[in-house]
Amino acid sequence: MRKEKFVYNTQTLRYEKVVEPLRTKVLRLFGFLSAVLVAAFIIISITLKYFPSPKEKALIREFKQMEYMYMQLNNDVENLTKVLDNVQDRDASVHRLMFGMDPIDKNVWEGGIGGHNKYDKLTKYKRTGDLLYATLDKVGKLKQQMAIQSKSLDTILTLANDRETMLASMPAIKPIRSDKLSRNIRSLSGFGMRLHPIFKRKKRHTGIDFTSPKGTAVQATGNGTVHSVLNKRSGYGTHIIIDHGYGFKTLYAHLSAVDVKVGQKVVRGQVIGKVGSTGTSTAPHLHYEVILKGVKVNPIHYCMDGLTPKQYQELADMAAISNQSFD
Numbered sequence: 001m002r003k004e005k006f007v008y009n010t011q012t013l014r015y016e017k018v019v020e021p022l023r024t025k026v027l028r029l030f031g032f033l034s035a036v037l038v039a040a041f042i043i044i045s046i047t048l049k050y051f052p053s054p055k056e057k058a059l060i061r062e063f064k065q066m067e068y069m070y071m072q073l074n075n076d077v078e079n080l081t082k083v084l085d086n087v088q089d090r091d092a093s094v095h096r097l098m099f100g101m102d103p104i105d106k107n108v109w110e111g112g113i114g115g116h117n118k119y120d121k122l123t124k125y126k127r128t129g130d131l132l133y134a135t136l137d138k139v140g141k142l143k144q145q146m147a148i149q150s151k152s153l154d155t156i157l158t159l160a161n162d163r164e165t166m167l168a169s170m171p172a173i174k175p176i177r178s179d180k181l182s183r184n185i186r187s188l189s190g191f192g193m194r195l196h197p198i199f200k201r202k203k204r205h206t207g208i209d210f211t212s213p214k215g216t217a218v219q220a221t222g223n224g225t226v227h228s229v230l231n232k233r234s235g236y237g238t239h240i241i242i243d244h245g246y247g248f249k250t251l252y253a254h255l256s257a258v259d260v261k262v263g264q265k266v267v268r269g270q271v272i273g274k275v276g277s278t279g280t281s282t283a284p285h286l287h288y289e290v291i292l293k294g295v296k297v298n299p300i301h302y303c304m305d306g307l308t309p310k311q312y313q314e315l316a317d318m319a320a321i322s323n324q325s326f327d
Contacts, residue, residue: 070135077138084145091152104152109145169244171221171302173268175252175288176210176275206296207251207289208303214284216275218252220266221288221302229258236287237279240272253287254278 005018092103224244231238236253240260243249256276266272277284290299 169223174303217271247293249291251289254281
């Protein structure tokens with residue numbers, strides 16, 4: 001039963017019942033409810049913190065597992081970065097040693113990904129933000145370096161293919177097979193000042209004369225395109241000029257027959273004509289020249305096929321003897 005409150009009225013000399021205003025009742029009720037809510041919040045907070053529910057426990061375990069997996073992912077990214085750095089070092093060696101090019105600029109390789117920081121929002125996650133930020137930043141840098149390395153490898157492949165084409169095009173073999181040369185190429189006239197067989201005076205000889213029987217096959221010394229086929233009554237007589245690209249041309253003179261035509265593609269070792277003695281010539285032989293960027297150079301440096309260093313030196317010494325040329 002609710003207690004009633006009475007107060008003594010000195011004027012009426014009687015006890016009178018106290019009647020509380022509605023405002024006071026409302027304030028008292030609001031205060032009570034506020035206290036209850038605050039107490040409930042504190043109790044719930046303590047309960048959630050120290051006594052999680054089974055569902056919360058499962059979420060906590062899942063979070064810890066994800067955190068562990070992120071740590072593993074971060075380690076894997078670091079290992080991949082080390083592997084890519086090793087590939088980049090090898091790439092630099094290939095560029096520097098094989099192709100004479102500068103390696104990838106270190107400032108480009110180590111540069112940032114640029115633009116605004118798209119991972120700023122992660123910093124609001126106190127427990128995982130830093131880890132996610134570091135991992136995603138490393139992944140972004142790794143992706144950029146992989147793109148740079150991919151372009152570099154494309155460049156290397158292009159250079160390698162071009163170098164392979166260049167090596168196949170450069171004059172690198174004798175224009176007549178060694179087994180077809182007279183006296184095992186013991187009789188030849190080399191590059192330089194030689195006694196002209198007809199005019200009997202010293203004259204600059206701009207090629208090498210390979211002696212061989214008339215009709216012996218003459219072969220292209222590198223891949224290229226037939227630049228010209230000329231027939232002269234004097235000088236080189238019937239001769240072929242092949243353009244190998246990369247600044248190289250070769251000339252094959254005093255031929256008795258021609259097996260190619262202007263504009264035709266030829267490959268190294270392909271028969272292009274036959275030895276003869278046309279033009280200003282005293283005996284069947286092949287006059288062979290190598291022209292590099294418009295300058296006639298010593299062909300002996302481009303006749304290295306099938307020769308040991310000792311044999312090549314003997315051939316070079318023989319070509320250097322100041323004897324009489326055949327044309």
